[in-house]
Amino acid sequence: MSILDVGCCGAYCGTCPVLKxxxxxxxxxxxxxGERDILKAKCRIKVCCINRKQQSCADCNEYSSCSTVNDFYNKNSYKYRKYKQATDYIRMYGYEAFLNIADTWKNAHGKY
Structure with missing residues (x-):
């Protein structure tokens, strides 16, 4: 369990077998x-997060007004709402508290 298991968007990647x-x-x-080139990345959330040297969008002062991440969270799918919930949780309680809960999940999102 590591902060690297938290995706820029709030997804918990620690359950992903491919990452494991x-x-x-x-x-x-x-x-x-420098092993990977950020200029070749396609995910706008990742590009922003990496360029700002942040662990996730939870660290960003512009989080609530950011159209990039909010357009992502507003997509019509349950998982995107759960990723927003994760980011909000991290902003409120921190990464350590989030990782303690997320470590019990079986997917990239779960219950708090």
Whole structure:
């Protein structure tokens, strides 16, 4: 369980078997050391988060007014609302509290 298991958007990637097998780098691994090029990234949330040197959108002062992340959260799917809920939880209680709860989940989102 690591802060790297928290996606920029609030998804909890610690349950992902592909990430656990280290065949996926998630949305953050490899950018600081130059192994991956942020200019080639397609996810606008990831690009913003990496460029601002933030762990997730929860760290951003512009979170509530950001059209990039809010357009993502407003998509018509349950999981996007759960990712927003995760980000809001992190903003309120911090990463450690979030990871303690998320470690019990079986998916990228769960109950609080």
């Amino acid at each position: 097998d280290q065949t996926c780098k998630g949305c953050k691994i490899g950018y600081e050391d």
